[in-house]
Amino acid sequence: MNENPQNSVSPKTIEQVYQPVTRRTFLKGTAAAMAGLAGLVAALKPLLALERGEMTLDDLLQKHYRELKPEELQRILRELEARCAREHGVQPVIRDLKPLPGVEFGYALNLTRCIGCRKCAHACLQENNQSRSSADDIEMSYIRVLELKKGAINLEESDLYYNPQTVPQKDKYYMPVQCHQCREAPCTKVCPVQATWQEADGIVVVDYNWCIGCRYCMAACPYDARRFNYRKPNLQSARINPNQSYLSNRIRPKGVVEKCTFCLHRTRDGKYPACLEVCPTGARVFGNLLDPDSEISYILKNKRVYILKEDVGTLPRFYYFFDQ
Amino acid sequence: MSEYLTFLWRVVRISFQGSWKFYAWMTLLSVVSLVGLHAYARQVVEGLETTGMTNQVSWGAYIANFTFLVGVAAAAVMLVIPAYIYKKQFMHEVVLFGELMAIAVIIMCLLFVTVDLGHPERFHHMIPPFGIFNFPGSILSWDVIVLNGYLLLNLHIAGYLLYCRYRQTQPTKKFYIPFVFISIAWAVSIHTVTAFLYVGLAGRSYWHHPLVPSRFLASAFVAGPALMILVFQVIRRFVRYWIGDEPIFTLRMIMTVAMIINMFLLGCELFTEFYSPTQHAAAAHYLYFGLHGHNGLVAWIWTAIVLDLVGLALLITPISRKITGLNLACVACVVGIWIEKGMGLIIPGFVPSPLGQIVEYLPTFNETLVCVGIWAFGALLYSWMLHVAIPIMNGSLRARPEIASSTQPSS
Structure with a gap:
């Protein structure tokens, strides 16, 4: 075997490995370790800016919502209230509302009546405490209103950022899209940690304290119905809705996915969703699919109903219908 | 036990011994x-706002690199099969380098997934009994199993064989041969399951396509061997371990066949998308030609296609029988497939969005630094493993140095 100066490990070096550590090697090693450690500390320095209380041991040890004992859940709710008061100066009431027995929610939207005013998208933002960079910023709203050309239902030709002087425009019609609360929900199926699931009343919810933020559910959703908190939610205290619930509109941490819950903090309390209440044309119909006398059941029985992306096989609980 | 501790101690010692070139290289990688x-x-x-991702394009460079690297890890099997199934002795001399690369690359994959998480500190939510494992529903939980399983398999096989070599004893077959055969099937599974991550999403027509897993495997068996060939050249040039031409040209043959299959499948895909373009072809249209004036990926994909074609042309002609020609082919194929499988597969899945909007994606500077950092860390890990493994392989680092080595390669 000939000596090759390019060898990374020469026989001489190998020889050293078998010998006890010399003083020189020890000092060299220590110096290298110190340099490495200094580099590591310097690299991790930004972590000092983490806010206090952003990552607590309690958070790390918290169990999945469905495995929490009632008293554990109550303690967490009080803690979340205190956190909101501390960080935003608003004292909320955070409740845990369970699905009502004998209720399966359904939503129908009248495409003949909708005028594309986007009031629903704004009301959603007010109700659900989404992050926004300005009062008009509806990017995080759970409702996306599409402007479509009359004559077809072609989403590819739709415009989300339409901005004419007045709506509706003559040759256009409008289609608000939000979570369809699918019976065969692709989003809950793909979640690796079951942080999102379907409740007994059909509403698909997210445990924001359990979500790991992988965004697989967003990739799976055919309706673009999920939003991700790429940063800590930006909210003005004056605009915070203090009527909150654990599974819906409480203020989210950064790094988790959120979505429309049919305003379950209202609807499980006998009220209508915020988007329905604000609609100026009465295009929105909400109710119990299991009640044969409800308005929603009447519409599904008697109107020409359209299901968005029916070919994907998601079996939505959200329907579109037409008057004429 | 004490012999094993001595072994570990010597591994630590040798990790910090080397030429100035070795120090310079390792320092550079550490800094990056x-x-x-x-x-x-x-x-x-x-928060992930430091990346270029949005609500519309919710996966980006991290997942793109992850996808590419899973293929590279799976491709270690292309050294294992000739060595263990066709019993080619010359492949046995290099198969370990493939397994070590698989280890380094799987660790890179796990890092790329971790940096993509909004809450990495909640990782234990996947691990029972601390968390809930959505198995078998979520393909992501399958992926966690197969990737970690593959990592363990390779750690065991490579670690066991190296330790035997160090002690200069014959490895006991039943301790590693069954695992080698499991690892062959397992390698295919890691890339197939990763493809199913995308194929399983019916709402994304660009991905919901039965050809995707086959193309994944075909392109992986090009990019992986190509990287191996380049690594072999580096080992030949800088390190005390002789690698003959035979393993390199065996890999060249594998690459050539895989590349032909890959390009054929690409042709099938293009025909399906463009001969009778449906609304579902919008993503492909965006990728290759741009859509409604948005053409962020067009330059990328055509670069990839040209590189793929150059690589293919070099591989099927005698030019690549010369080492320079082969190296050129390898570089062209690795870069081409990295673009095609990363940006070319992940991003068009999100553009246009399911509601028809076009939001383009470009990684930010910070996001790029994270990616480069993980690549550097992977290279660091692999360099370190080679640095330790090669003296063991060539018999210069062994349990009893006083006894003359009998496993010295004949070179």
Whole structure:
């Protein structure tokens, strides 16, 4: 075997490995370790800016919502209230509302009546405490209103950022899209940690304290119905809705996915969703699919109903219908 | 036990012994890794807003690199099959380098997934009994199993064989041969399951396509061997371990066949998308030609196609029988497939969005630093493993140095 100066490990070096550590090697090693450690500390320095209380041991040890004992859940709710008061100066009431027995929610939207005013998208933002960079910023709203050309239902030709002087425009019609609360929900199926699931009343919810933020559910959703908190939610205290619930509109941490819950903090309390209440044309119909006398059941029985992306096989609980 | 501790101690010792070139290389990689770590620390504090991702394009460079690297890891099997099934002795001399690469690359994959998480500190939510494992529903939980399983398999096989070599004893077959055969099937599974991550989403027509897993495997068996060939050249040039031409040209043959299949499948895909373009072809249209004036990926994909074609042309002609020609083919194929499978597969899945909007994606500077950092860390890991493994392989680092080595290669 000939000596090759390019060898990374020469026989001489190998020889050293078998010998006890010399003083020189020890000092060299220590110096290298110190340099490495200094580099590591310097690299991790930004972590000092983490806010206090952003990552607590309690958070790390918290169990999945469905495995929490009632008293554990109550303690967490009080803690979340205190956190909101501390960080935003608003004292909320955070409740845990369970699905009502004998209720399966359904939503129908009248495409003949909708005028594309986007009031629903704004009301959603007010109700659900989404992050926004300005009062008009509806990017995080759970409702996306599409402007479509009359004559077809072609989403590819739709415009989300339409901005004419007045709506509706003559040759256009409008289609608000939000979570369809699918019976065969692709989003809950793909979640690796079951942080999102379907409740007994059909509403698909997210445990924001359990979500790991992988965004697989967003990739799976055919309706673009999920939003991700790429940063800590930006909210003005004056605009915070203090009527909150654990599974819906409480203020989210950064790094988790959120979505429309049919305003379950209202609807499980006998009220209508915020988007329905604000609609100026009465295009929105909400109710119990299991009640044969409800308005929603009447519409599904008697109107020409359209299901968005029916070919994907998601079996939505959200329907579109037409008057004429 | 004490012999094993001595072994570990010697591994530690040799990790810090080397020429100035070795020190310079390792220092460079460490610095770049730390720069990446710094960028990641910033991301942890500020959130994923430091990346170019949006609600519409919710996966980006991290997942793209992850996808590419899973293929590279799977391709270690292309050294294992000739060595263990066709019993080619010359492949036995290099198969370990493939397994070590698989280890380094799987660790890179796990890092790329971790940096993509909004809440990496909640990782234990996947691990029972601390968490809930959505198995078998979620393909992501399948992926966690197959990737970690593949990592363990390779750690066991490579670690066991190296330790036997160090002690200069014959490895006991039943301790490793069954695992070698499991690892062959397992390698195919890691890339197939990763393809199913995308194929399983019916709402994304660009991905919901039965050809995707086959193309994944075909392109992986090009990019992986290509990287191996380049690594072999480096080992030949800088390190005390002789690698003959035979393993390199065996890999060349594998690459050539895989590349032909890959390009054929690409042709099938293009025909299906463009001969009778449906609304579902919008993503492909965006990728290759741009859509409604948005053409962020067009330059990328055509670069990839040209590189793929150059690589293919070099591989099927005698030019690649010369080492320079082969190296050129390898570089062209690796870069081409990295673009095609990363940006070319992940991003068009999100553009246009399911509601028809076009939101383009470009990685930010911070996001790029994190990616570069992980690549550097992977290279660091692999360099270190080679640095330790090669003296063991060539018999210069052994349990009883006083006894003359009998496993010295004949070179």
